[in-house]
Structure formats: structure tokens, C-alpha cells
Amino acid sequence: MVDALHVLQAAADTSGAYRDFPVIGSRAAIWIAAEIHLMFAAFVLGVPIFAVVAEAIGIFGKDQRYDRLAKEFTRLLLIAYSATAIWGAVFVFLLSTLYPRFWAYLTAIFGVSMWVYVSIFFFESFTLYLYYYGWDLWKQGRAKIVHWCLGILLNIWGTAVMFIADSWLTYMMTPPRDITPETSPTSIKLWHAILNHTWMPINIHRLIGNVVFGGAIVGAYASYRFLAAKTDEERAHYDWMGYVGNFIAISALIVLPFAGYWLGREIYQYDQSMGITMMGGFMSWLWVIQAFLIAVLFLTGNYYLWIGMGRIPGAERYQPYTKWLLVVLVLGALVWGTPHTMIADSRELAAMGGSHHPLLGALGVMSAKNTAVNLMILSTFLSFLLYRRANIRQVVPWAKTGTRIQAAMFVIAAGVVLFFGIRGYFVEAIVRIGYSVYQVGAVLACIVFVTVIDVLMARGAQSLGAIQWGKMPPRSQYALFILAVTFTWLMGLMGFARSGIRQHWHVWQVMQDTTPYAATPALGYAAIMISTCVLIFLSLVGFIFWLGGLAEKSTFVPSTEAPHVGH
Amino acid sequence: MWATNLRIIGIVLGTLALYTLIANKIPQVQSEVPHALTLGANVTPEQLVAAGDQLYHGAGGCTACHGLGTRAPNLLTDEKGLGPIGARCGKREAGKDCKAYLYESLTSPRAYVVSGYEPIMPEMGRILSPQQLWALVAFLESNSGTVDVSAADIPAASAASGATSGAAGIANGSTDPMTMIRGAGCTGCHKVGTEGGAIGPNLTHVGSRLSAALIRECILRPDTRVAKGYEKFVGVMPKMFGNQLTGAQLEALVQFLSSQK
Numbered sequence: 001m002v003d004a005l006h007v008l009q010a011a012a013d014t015s016g017a018y019r020d021f022p023v024i025g026s027r028a029a030i031w032i033a034a035e036i037h038l039m040f041a042a043f044v045l046g047v048p049i050f051a052v053v054a055e056a057i058g059i060f061g062k063d064q065r066y067d068r069l070a071k072e073f074t075r076l077l078l079i080a081y082s083a084t085a086i087w088g089a090v091f092v093f094l095l096s097t098l099y100p101r102f103w104a105y106l107t108a109i110f111g112v113s114m115w116v117y118v119s120i121f122f123f124e125s126f127t128l129y130l131y132y133y134g135w136d137l138w139k140q141g142r143a144k145i146v147h148w149c150l151g152i153l154l155n156i157w158g159t160a161v162m163f164i165a166d167s168w169l170t171y172m173m174t175p176p177r178d179i180t181p182e183t184s185p186t187s188i189k190l191w192h193a194i195l196n197h198t199w200m201p202i203n204i205h206r207l208i209g210n211v212v213f214g215g216a217i218v219g220a221y222a223s224y225r226f227l228a229a230k231t232d233e234e235r236a237h238y239d240w241m242g243y244v245g246n247f248i249a250i251s252a253l254i255v256l257p258f259a260g261y262w263l264g265r266e267i268y269q270y271d272q273s274m275g276i277t278m279m280g281g282f283m284s285w286l287w288v289i290q291a292f293l294i295a296v297l298f299l300t301g302n303y304y305l306w307i308g309m310g311r312i313p314g315a316e317r318y319q320p321y322t323k324w325l326l327v328v329l330v331l332g333a334l335v336w337g338t339p340h341t342m343i344a345d346s347r348e349l350a351a352m353g354g355s356h357h358p359l360l361g362a363l364g365v366m367s368a369k370n371t372a373v374n375l376m377i378l379s380t381f382l383s384f385l386l387y388r389r390a391n392i393r394q395v396v397p398w399a400k401t402g403t404r405i406q407a408a409m410f411v412i413a414a415g416v417v418l419f420f421g422i423r424g425y426f427v428e429a430i431v432r433i434g435y436s437v438y439q440v441g442a443v444l445a446c447i448v449f450v451t452v453i454d455v456l457m458a459r460g461a462q463s464l465g466a467i468q469w470g471k472m473p474p475r476s477q478y479a480l481f482i483l484a485v486t487f488t489w490l491m492g493l494m495g496f497a498r499s500g501i502r503q504h505w506h507v508w509q510v511m512q513d514t515t516p517y518a519a520t521p522a523l524g525y526a527a528i529m530i531s532t533c534v535l536i537f538l539s540l541v542g543f544i545f546w547l548g549g550l551a552e553k554s555t556f557v558p559s560t561e562a563p564h565v566g567h
Numbered sequence: 568m569w570a571t572n573l574r575i576i577g578i579v580l581g582t583l584a585l586y587t588l589i590a591n592k593i594p595q596v597q598s599e600v601p602h603a604l605t606l607g608a609n610v611t612p613e614q615l616v617a618a619g620d621q622l623y624h625g626a627g628g629c630t631a632c633h634g635l636g637t638r639a640p641n642l643l644t645d646e647k648g649l650g651p652i653g654a655r656c657g658k659r660e661a662g663k664d665c666k667a668y669l670y671e672s673l674t675s676p677r678a679y680v681v682s683g684y685e686p687i688m689p690e691m692g693r694i695l696s697p698q699q700l701w702a703l704v705a706f707l708e709s710n711s712g713t714v715d716v717s718a719a720d721i722p723a724a725s726a727a728s729g730a731t732s733g734a735a736g737i738a739n740g741s742t743d744p745m746t747m748i749r750g751a752g753c754t755g756c757h758k759v760g761t762e763g764g765a766i767g768p769n770l771t772h773v774g775s776r777l778s779a780a781l782i783r784e785c786i787l788r789p790d791t792r793v794a795k796g797y798e799k800f801v802g803v804m805p806k807m808f809g810n811q812l813t814g815a816q817l818e819a820l821v822q823f824l825s826s827q828k
Contacts, residue, residue: 177788177789177790177791178788178790178791224575227571227575228568228571271689272685272687272689273628273631273687273688273689276631276632276638276687277598277628277631282596282597282598282628282631284596285593285594285596288593289586289589289590289593292589293586474571478574478575478578481575481578481579482578482582485578485579485582485583486582486586489582489583489586500598503598503600504598504600504601513600518600519597519598519599519600520597520598521597522595522596522597523590523591523593523595523596524590524591524593524595526590527586527587527589527590527591528587528591530586530587531583531584531586531587534583535579535580535583538579
């Protein structure tokens, strides 16, 4: 059967299945076009989510700052939207001209959904225009609520567009099992192809990932405007905007690994060998790089918060604790980045003294890694909590008891994480996997309950002084740039992992890639491609934002009000 | 402002350079495409071993599990005091020599799941050609064993592959249900009467649970219906029995299983 497939494939190749792209080759051309399109798409899908939330806070919390913030978010969106469409068109043209046979295969299955996609895209575009250009027109009373509903509608269109596109790429990864190389694409039912194993996990993962990404890019934008600001008031506004962008990115980042676990589990359930290729096969080193990037994100995100405490009167009470948080974060990052199951040749195995390193092998297992990452999440949450309550003194009579309960919750959560982390070394793998649920559950429960207690405790709290927005050293703003670059790079890396596990298949075990570029490249080459894409993307984003700045003034309005106290 | 712009550009470029440098400093592993292997009639055992070595460490993807000691048995080094695979393969199954055992382990891996490991190995016959499979067998034998694969085996393998791709059906076209069940390796996972494993549902009374039509569907499209409690093994059962069984064999098998009440 394999030989027959080779013959069929070879016959197809001779009849114009592929064309090549000059100089860089067709794989690199498709890689760049798809990656940059996805980066813009992630931005224009993530930003409306928190623009509409910010607008809601503005309406229902009667805080005009948030309304202005939402409008500024949307202005960025408007400019980035056309770039998304342009790169989408580039991607489709390249795919249809360089991989015509594969393109024909996809259209035979998904043609109808492609028509629906462009229709929704049309509606999405005009909803966005109405949303942005109607901002000042519909700003009072019921009209404002209608305007806010337009924002919700924009998110519905955007999510629908993403779900449709996700079905195409997830079909390539995990086509339904009854589809074989002999199955005619025209006989495959559309909904059957859409409803494949990884469709919904990818949808959810991308939804959260887009929020993270959007927050990071907005944070970088705000930090640039902060550095370029000419007045203290303008600086204060963009300092606050950068804080909000970073807060959104880090908050959503904390949830993202859980969506990642679900996606990974679905991949394993679909095909064990695909899962093993991803986690322990030729891609195993990729996860060490990922751990390094996540460590950079955690450390930089916390660093930004700790510097931010310098502009909050009363925060000096908490600053001595930050060095201990730093110790936990660094140790956690080291454990998480410890390699364990790596492809090694006989020389390397001999040098290591076995299939695993005698000392580091014990730290590289999932028990240790899950423990490390959960403690890092707890530490980051604690940083945020200290930041949040830095300039207030609680006046509720049960404030001390509440703080003790909060402390106990942290101790219990850390205890649960450590207990299951250690116990994991003494049980079977199948039992150990289940322990991660208890660890994650303890951390999430701690985050939820501690936050609820904190909000209740802050009622009527005495202010120790207003946050001095704008009083941030420039290095804090450069930290936001590092966050944006790292998030973007991480997105490119994870995209490579998702796409690369198909190896030499356009559609896993259904349609083989027979181009000279069929071999999935090593991480070094992938890193060069990812950095190239990130550089192009950030350059374009910088250019687009600069253009936007030329055409329109900032939404910042100098105010004569007293500076705001809250976050 | 120019100084600020330059500093931002420097930070962006520096961060990108750092990540690119680290990714280029770690071991570089590329996923190879399994290229067709053409072996002449006068191929030597050394050539077969060399080709197998290349496949084992490259496109075959074997090192993703074997040799790590956790997911699959060690093959090139000692496994629980039994030595490398070449030294132990002839003793694994009574009446089966090393060569036959290794070939079947590659084409029907679930028939020989080593105790303590899960049935996660894909059927290599779906990924590699018979020539490549025999090259792998020769390479595995060469690890503390005697290489007895020769050019004469390869046409035989092609014939065997032809047989399993539908021309003569499984088990040389026999329509005896138990011969087919054993020949197709069903008992590697399913229990039928007193024979077989416990990885898949017990088929001893399958006729009382499923109609003939459903049994046929489960053989042809195993993952369309998953028995309760076996969800984690979705994808494990091969999907190619529709190609391998002849029409008469399929019907004989369905009738046999539906009569097991």
C-alpha cells in the first residue's frame, strides 16, 4: 500500500502539484505569509475582547478613563485590520499558486465554509467601522448601550471567523480517522471534517492566546507613547494604559497552560505517536526553549509590577518580600527548563550515564515541572496582590483575620502543590498525570478565593496616597517591549510545534508532502524563521501605529481632575 | 527621541538575537522524510544494517521511544538484564525465530506488547516499505545478534505485504475465524474465549452486545464506536482490515463474532 501511495504521489507531482518560490523557496514563503497573517489576526481578534470589556467598565462603572482606553484600543485595531486582510490575501495567493493540488484538496472539502468565512469577514469589517466611527455619535444613554452591543457583535463575528479558519488547519493535523489517502475529498462531509479532534481545543487555546497577545502589543504601544510623551499627564495616561495591557496579558497567560493541556491530551488521544513526536521526539528540545521563554515572561512581568510599586505610596511595606518571590521564580524557571526525555545518540547516552541524567533527570520529570510552574503562578499572583493593596489600609473590622485567611490559603495551595509534586515520584505515570489536576485546582481555588476576600476587604479602605501614574523609570517600559517581543516569539514557536508535528504530511497520514521541503526543519532553522517573522511583524506594527499617530490625535485628554487613586 | 528609538530597536533586536542564538546552540534534530529504499538482489547484510541504522535513528522515528527506558523497551542497550534486542529477540516467542519476531513486531506491534509498557507503537508497515522494514530488522539483529536477513527475504516480504493489502486476505485467505483472528493479531488486544489480551474489549460474548452490522462497522471503522471504558485506546486498533480481509473473510468473521453470545 505504501508503494502504491508513492506511485500515486509521484504521478500527482508530475502533473503540477507544486511550484517553487524564487530564492527563499515555497516553504519559507508560506511560513512567513501564514505567520505574519496569524500575528495580525491574533491582535485584531484579541483587542476587541478587552476593548468591549473596558467599554463596559466605562459604562457600568461610570469611569470615563476606561471608555477612552477602549476607544484607543479600537483605533489600533482599525489600523491593524487592513494589514491582517492583506497578509491573509498574500497567504491564500501563495498557497493556491505554490501548492495547487493541496489547495484544490482543501477547497473540495471546505469550499462552502470558505464562502461563509468571507461573508462573515465582510460583516465583521463593517461592524468594526460602525463601532469605531460611531463612538462619539452614540455616547449617551441607550445609544451607548447599542454601541457597546456593536462591540459584542464584533467579537462574535471575529470568533466565528477564527473558528472556521481553525477547522482547516486542525483538519490537516487530525483528520477524522475514517478518512484515508483513498478517500475522495468531495465525498467528505463538511461538518465531519470540521468536527475533528483538535478543533475545539485549538479554538479555546487561540481565543485565550489572542487576549494575551493583544494585551502585550497594547502594552508595548503604550510604553512607546509613554517614552515619547511630552507632558506628565500624557505620561500618566500611557503608564496606566501599559499597566492595563500588561495586566490583561499576564492574567490571560496564567489560564493559557490549562487550554494547552487540553490540546495536548486531545493530540495524544488522537494519535499517541503524534503526541510522542511532539513532546519527546524530534521536538523535545523545543519545550526547553519554551520553558526559557515562559521564564522570561514571568520574570519580566513580575519585574514590571515590582518597579511599579515604586510609584505607589505605601508599597515600601511590601518591597522586602519581592526578593523571596524572585528566588521562587528563578528556582521554578530552572526546574521547568530542565530537560528530561531527549533524543540522544549512543555517545551522548554514555556521557550521561544512562537514558536520563543521574541528578537532573529527577528534576526534569513532570512532577517537578508541574510543581515549579504552579508555584511560579502563585508567586506572580502574590506579586499582583501586593501591588493591588499597596496604597490602601483596610478598615473593615475583620481585616487582620482576612489577611490571615488569605495567607493560609496561599500556604495550603503551595502545600497541595508540593505534596502531589513529591508523591508523583512514587506512583505510576497514569496516576501521576491525574495529580496535575489537583495542583492546578488548588492554585485556581486560591486565586479565586483570595481575590474575593481582597475585594471585600478593600471596601471603604483608607488611601495612603494616589498612585503616581507616570512616575515610572524608562527601564519599566523597556520591560514591556521585552514582554511583547517574547510573547510574539513564543506564538511563532508554538505555531511551529503545532504545524511541525504533522512532519512530512500536508494532511496527517492522508496527503503526503513530496516537495523538497517536506522534512520538518530543526529548531535552529525554525528560530531564524520565527525571528524573521517577528521582526517583519513588529516593524509593520511600528509603522502602522506611527501612521495612525500622524492621522489622528491620541484619545488622551488633558484633565483638570485630581489624579485617580485606583488601579 | 532618536536615542529612545534606537534603544527600543536595540532591545527588540537583542531579544530576537538571544532567542535565535539559544535555539541554534541546542542539539539540532530534523524530522526526516522516509525515502524509498531500493535494494538489489545482491544486497549484503552490511548494506541492510547500514540502511536500517539510518532509518532507526532518522525517519523511522524509533528513538522517540526506544532507548529512553520509560515509553518502550530499550533495543540497542540492555533491557532488564536480557541484553540488547539482537540477543533476546529469538527467545521472546516460542517457535518464532528472531527475524520473524522482529518483522511481526514492526508490522503488528500490538501483538507483542512487552509487559509494563503501553501499546503505543504505530504499525510501521503503514509508514515504511517492506524493504525499509527488512533493513530495520537487519539493524536490530546486528545489536548483539546474528544478521540473517538476506535479499531472499525481501521479495518474500513484498509478497507478504501484497497478501496483506487485499489480494489473498489475512492468514493466506483462510476463512476459519480463529485462524483469521490469530493471523490478524486480534488476540494481541482482544480476548476470544481463553486466548488473548485485555487491552481491547473482550470479544467472547460480543454477539450478545452488538449486532452483525455493528460488528462489521467496528472491524472496518474501529473508531466510529468506542466501547465504554476503552476511550483511552481510541486510535489503537488498525483501520486497514477493510483492505486486508477479503469479502468472504469479512463475512465469515462477522458471522462468527455475532454468534458469540
